[in-house]
Amino acid sequence: MSDRFNILIVDDEQKICEILSEILDGEGYKTYTAYNGADALDSIRKYDIDLMLLDIKLPDMDGITVLKKIKKLSSFVSVVMISAFGTVALAVEALKSGADDFIEKPLETNRILTTIKNVLEKVELRKESNLLKSEIIEKYRILGDSLQIRKVLELIDKIALSTGLVLIRGESGVGKELVARNLHFKSGRAAKPFIKVNCAALPGELIENELFGHEKGAFTGAYTRKSGQFELANNGTLFLDEVGDMSLQAQSKVLRAIEDNEIQRLGGTKPIKVDVRIITATNKNLQHLISEGHFREDLFHRINVLSINVPPLRQRKDDITLMADYFLKNACIDNNQPLKTLSKKAIQFLKHQDWPGNVRELKHLMEKAAILIEDAIIDIDDIEAIIGKEERGLTGVDRIEIDDAKKKFEKKYILSILNKTGWHITKAAKMLGIDRSTLFRKMKKLCIRK
Ligand SMILES: Nc1ncnc2c1ncn2[C@@H]1O[C@H](COP(=O)(O)OP(=O)(O)OP(=O)(O)O)[C@@H](O)[C@H]1O
Ligand SMILES: [Mg+2]
Known part of the structure; x- marks a missing residue:
C-alpha cells in the first residue's frame, strides 16, 4: 500500500533528510525533501503530500508555525513532528495544533516506520470517509435551476446552521425528504445520525414506541429494553415525515420532548436528556387538520419556527x-x-x-x-x-x-x-x-x- 503515499521530509540537517529518504524510499513511499519552512509550504502547494515529517526547529520559522500554516492550506496533510531532546513540551503543543504524532531524535528506523504506518492508516480512513461524504452529497443533490428551486436552496443554506425546528411542506414527490437530508448534512450535525420516522406508517401507540422506546416489561411482549428514535438521533437530526398523520397522544408527547429536551421511554420513570434537531414534513394542510381537531395548534407553532415550501413540479x-x-x-x-x-x-x-x-x-x-x-x-x-x-x-x-x-x-x-x-x-x-x-x-x- 505504501507506494501510493507521498511523504515530505522537512529538516534543516541535510544528512537526516537523506537518511530518512533512503529508508522511506526503500519501503516504497515516494519522498520529497525541504530544508526550511518556506520550501516546505511550497512543496505542499506543488505536490499531493499525504504525510509530512516536520522538524520542530527550522532556520526560518519554527515547526509549529509551519504546522499551523499547513493546516490552513490543506486539512488533508498529516503531520508527524520530529523533536530533539528537550523539545517534548513543544511537541505536545504541536499535537494540540493538529499534528498527528511526534517522534524524538535520535531517530530510530522501526519507530519511524510504525509511526508513519499508523498515521497513514488514519489517512486512508479519512480519504474513505471523505469519499463517502461526497457520495452522499451526490446522492441527495437537489437538481434544478428554476427561480423557485434556487430560493429553496438559498433557504436551506441560510437555515441549515441554525438550531430552529423546520417544517417542510409540499405535495407528494416534490423532494421534501431531499430537503431534510440537505439541511442535515449542511449543518454542524452532519457527522451525527439522521433518523427518519414515517409517522403515517405507524398507527396509534406504535409510533410512541418507535419514537420514545420502552423499558423491559412496559407492555406484554416487551422482553427487553429498547431505545427510541429520539435517543438514537441524539446530537443529530430527527426527521418526522408525514407529521400530520401522528396520533394526538403522540403529538402531545412530542411537544413535551421538544419543550423539555427530554423524553421518557414507555413504562420508564426517569427522564432522558436528548439533543436533537427536529425537522418535520407534511403534504397535508396542517391548518385544516387543526380546525378539524386532528392536529395540536401548540405543536404546530413549535415545529413551524422555520418553514420551507417546496413547490410542485x-x-x-x-x-x-x-x-x-x-x-x-x-x-x-x-x-x-x-x-x-x-x-x-x-x-x-x-x-x-x-x-x-x-x-x-x-x-x-x-x-x-x-x-x-x-x-x-x-x-x-x-x-x-x-x-x-x-x-x-x-x-x-x-x-x-x-x-x-x-x-x-x-x-x-x-x-x-x-x-x-x-x-x-x-x-x-x-x-x-x-x-x-x-x-x-x-x-x-x-x-x-x-
Ligand atoms: N430537486 C430534485 N433533484 C433531484 N432529485 C429529486 C429532486 N426532488 C425530488 N427528487 C427525487 O424524487 C424522489 C422523491 O423525492 P422525496 O422522497 O424527497 O419527495 P417527498 O416530497 O418526500 O415525497 P413524499 O411526500 O411522497 O414523501 C426521490 O427519489 C428524490 O431523490
Ligand atoms: Mg417523503
Missing part, C-alpha cells in the same frame, strides 16, 4: 429538462444500459405534462425509459407508450396495441427490477413503488416466474 417546469436528462443518464448507468438521450420534442412533451406525482414521477418515468426503450434517442411516441396515455381518443386498434406494448414493457420492467434485487419481493415492490400483494398480482397476471 408543474410550477417550475424550467427544471424539467435538466432533471429528465440527469435521471435518464443515471438510470442508464445504474442499469448497465447504453447512454440514451431525449429528443427536443420529447423534452417539450415532458414540459407539457402536469406531473401530479412531481419529481418522483418524472424520475420513475426516466428509469422506465432507460430500461425499456432500445433506441438511443428517445422520442415522444416512446414516452407515450410507457406512460400509456389512455384517455386520448385512441381507436380500438391503437388501444389494443398500446395495451399490449404496456404489458410487454411492464413485464420487462418488473423482471429487470426482480433480477436487480435477486428476486427479493419486498425490495422489488419498494423499488417499483407498489406493495407486495400488488406485485404478486402483477406477476401472476403477466406470467412472471423465476
Whole structure:
C-alpha cells in the first residue's frame, strides 16, 4: 500500500533528510525533501503530500508555525513532528495544533516506520470517509435551476446552521425528504445520525414506541429494553415525515420532548436528556387538520419556527429538462444500459405534462425509459407508450396495441427490477413503488416466474 503515499521530509540537517529518504524510499513511499519552512509550504502547494515529517526547529520559522500554516492550506496533510531532546513540551503543543504524532531524535528506523504506518492508516480512513461524504452529497443533490428551486436552496443554506425546528411542506414527490437530508448534512450535525420516522406508517401507540422506546416489561411482549428514535438521533437530526398523520397522544408527547429536551421511554420513570434537531414534513394542510381537531395548534407553532415550501413540479417546469436528462443518464448507468438521450420534442412533451406525482414521477418515468426503450434517442411516441396515455381518443386498434406494448414493457420492467434485487419481493415492490400483494398480482397476471 505504501507506494501510493507521498511523504515530505522537512529538516534543516541535510544528512537526516537523506537518511530518512533512503529508508522511506526503500519501503516504497515516494519522498520529497525541504530544508526550511518556506520550501516546505511550497512543496505542499506543488505536490499531493499525504504525510509530512516536520522538524520542530527550522532556520526560518519554527515547526509549529509551519504546522499551523499547513493546516490552513490543506486539512488533508498529516503531520508527524520530529523533536530533539528537550523539545517534548513543544511537541505536545504541536499535537494540540493538529499534528498527528511526534517522534524524538535520535531517530530510530522501526519507530519511524510504525509511526508513519499508523498515521497513514488514519489517512486512508479519512480519504474513505471523505469519499463517502461526497457520495452522499451526490446522492441527495437537489437538481434544478428554476427561480423557485434556487430560493429553496438559498433557504436551506441560510437555515441549515441554525438550531430552529423546520417544517417542510409540499405535495407528494416534490423532494421534501431531499430537503431534510440537505439541511442535515449542511449543518454542524452532519457527522451525527439522521433518523427518519414515517409517522403515517405507524398507527396509534406504535409510533410512541418507535419514537420514545420502552423499558423491559412496559407492555406484554416487551422482553427487553429498547431505545427510541429520539435517543438514537441524539446530537443529530430527527426527521418526522408525514407529521400530520401522528396520533394526538403522540403529538402531545412530542411537544413535551421538544419543550423539555427530554423524553421518557414507555413504562420508564426517569427522564432522558436528548439533543436533537427536529425537522418535520407534511403534504397535508396542517391548518385544516387543526380546525378539524386532528392536529395540536401548540405543536404546530413549535415545529413551524422555520418553514420551507417546496413547490410542485408543474410550477417550475424550467427544471424539467435538466432533471429528465440527469435521471435518464443515471438510470442508464445504474442499469448497465447504453447512454440514451431525449429528443427536443420529447423534452417539450415532458414540459407539457402536469406531473401530479412531481419529481418522483418524472424520475420513475426516466428509469422506465432507460430500461425499456432500445433506441438511443428517445422520442415522444416512446414516452407515450410507457406512460400509456389512455384517455386520448385512441381507436380500438391503437388501444389494443398500446395495451399490449404496456404489458410487454411492464413485464420487462418488473423482471429487470426482480433480477436487480435477486428476486427479493419486498425490495422489488419498494423499488417499483407498489406493495407486495400488488406485485404478486402483477406477476401472476403477466406470467412472471423465476
Ligand atoms: N430537486 C430534485 N433533484 C433531484 N432529485 C429529486 C429532486 N426532488 C425530488 N427528487 C427525487 O424524487 C424522489 C422523491 O423525492 P422525496 O422522497 O424527497 O419527495 P417527498 O416530497 O418526500 O415525497 P413524499 O411526500 O411522497 O414523501 C426521490 O427519489 C428524490 O431523490
Ligand atoms: Mg417523503
